[in-house]
Amino acid sequence: MAVIVIVGGQWGDEGKGKIIDLLAEKAKVVARFSGGDNAGHTVINPYGEFKLHLVPSGIFYSQVTCIISNGVAINPAVLLKEIDDLHNHGIDTSRLFISDRAHLIMPYHTLLDELEEERRNKGALGTTRRGIGPVFADKVARLGIRAGDLLDEDTFRSRLSAALEFKNIILIKVYQVSPLSLEEIYDQYCHYGEQLAPFIRETSSIIREAAIKGEPVLLEGAQGALLDPDFGTYPYVTSSSPLAGASCIGTGLGPREINRVVGIFKTYNTRVGAGPMPTELKDEIGDLIRKKAREYGATTGRPRRCGWFDTVAGRFSVQINGLSDIALTHLDVYDGFTSIKICTAYKFNDEVLTSFPSDIAILEKCQPIYEELDGWQESISGIRNFKKLPAGARNYMSRLEDLLSCPISLVSVGPDRRQIILVKPNTLL
Ligand code: GDP
Ligand code: IMO
């Protein structure tokens, strides 16, 4: 293990939390590099079940330094609650650090996310309403407030008053709602600042020094490739890049430091929120997958849309992330399926497409072309040896590897940390 980036390969919720909790056993540093508390990473280990929104999934090991890097947008209230919950479970957070460059989610960001979604009405994007679009828009508009600003009350006050003056004009004149109070936000965030001050510092140096020493570092992605603002199903995307490339900008590490890039893929596809999903199953098979795998959002509780594995989208994800390995999760969910479909191409009018279109107007009209494989009947959740998997499961994996042009190194057969199969003796663990 050296520097490994771990990213979602589909539309999020692939099981990143589980895989990072497993791989972190050997890590020295685990750093989240993008997104915000729109993420919900489930970890099930001997300490209990956790849904982490901001804290890296390596927090359960005493040797790991956990970093919320500059690429993450932080809602201080959510982070403080998460730290509190971890303390209540006996988890030590003294090795958690927050980048002073990370942008803060302010009350007007969550309010504007709500108001913008309401205004879009039937065209709503189905955001998590956590203020993600507005906070990243402010970052590039140079109106943002960063964690480090909380360390100096005068700097914080002047940045807040400049931003709020503008936000209140939008709230009053565009949305016709009441303005927000400078004093209330100032007092509330100064209080958060006092609580978070011990965690806030320059963090890129910690990650870089570990990488230079050859210590194992994991860079934890959030969301999934198809939600990327550039390469995803725009405009039905999130507002920071979930791709492996963003792990450099989101942490301050140079691209030459990255040794492996692991994409997490579910055995099928899911999506929460609006936007095209060619293999979506609006039938009893989709309902069966949702029921068996409890496919409900870890952040919003919304039912996830479920469908067959889409290798057109998957291949694109392998390419735009430059994946070296795949970790395939949820293979157990197909236990008892007599046959399994894989989407190998799309039919668009009279054309057969094998590459992922950049225009959603095309993607929305694409019909999946399926290949059908035999399933397996036995339960695989107790299996730990690749050779003991039923032939149907091994054939399915091998076909996915061919279609995606990337090796599967790890297979997850249940939500618990121990429910894992190493495909070959491998260097990820
Ligand atoms: P993340 O956002 O990528 O970390 O994924 P989520 O935590 O949002 O969603 C993954 C869900 O699948 C969680 O409920 C996990 O506990 C569960 N899970 C992870 N791996 C497996 C697996 O191999 N099999 C099954 N059945 N569930 C899994
Ligand atoms: P993890 O890290 C699944 C989706 C939302 C919506 C779109 C935009 O747990 O995989 P946003 O609130 O980001 O502006 O919403 O992105 N979305 C996710 N879907 N998993 C996530 O994170 C997601 N984070 C955002 O549902 O469709």
Ligand code: MG
């Ligand atoms: Mg999730």
